[in-house]
Amino acid sequence: MYTGLQHLHSYMTYLVLAGVLISLLVALAGWFGNKPFTDKDRKLGLLGLIPTHLQWVIGVILYFVSPLGLDGATEGFMKNSVSRLYVLEHPLTMIIAVVLITIGYSRAKRMVGTGNGFKSIAIFYGIGLILILSRIPWNAWPGN
Incomplete structure (x- = not known):
């Protein structure tokens, strides 16, 4: 189960990055372009929101079943950069990114018909994307 979740979580990252980027x-x-934010644009915002939420759920499950997750929070784990990444930095940063992306979409869906929906998605998804990219464990990325 653990290995399957780990692979799913790793490869799902491609969908998250593609969806948030699009x-x-x-x-x-x-x-x-000073365009009005339409219902179609709101639905395009879901391309970033839905995979991000699915990835978060898989990550939470993985956090509790992985030896790198909660089980890694032993005495002195903060001194080990790899343990600190998996136990604290990666989960916390991803939670913040998911919250920001959710806020950006939630604000935007109430702004259909104005141009401010684009602004909300651009700012919040942009910050979320930067956070996600900053805490992906690149050394464990599939193919490395």
């Missing part, structure tokens, strides 16, 4: 690019184009 949503971000659409939002930037709409924002800087």
Whole structure:
């Protein structure tokens, strides 16, 4: 079970990054193009939101079944950069990123018909994407 979840979590990252990036690019184009935020644009925002939430759920499950997750929070784990990444930095940063992406989408869906929906998605998804990229364990990335 653990190995399957680990692989799913690793490869699902591609969907998360693609979805958030597509949503971000659409939002930037709409924002800087002074276009009205439509229901179609709101649905495109879901390309970033849904995979991010699914990835978060898989990550929470993995955190509790993985030896690198909660079980790794032993005495002195903060002195070990790999343990600190998996036990604290990666989960905390990803939770913040998911919250920001959720806030960006939630604000935007109430702004259909205005241009501010694009701005909300662009800012919150952009910050979320930076956070996600900053705490992906690149050394464990599939293919390395």
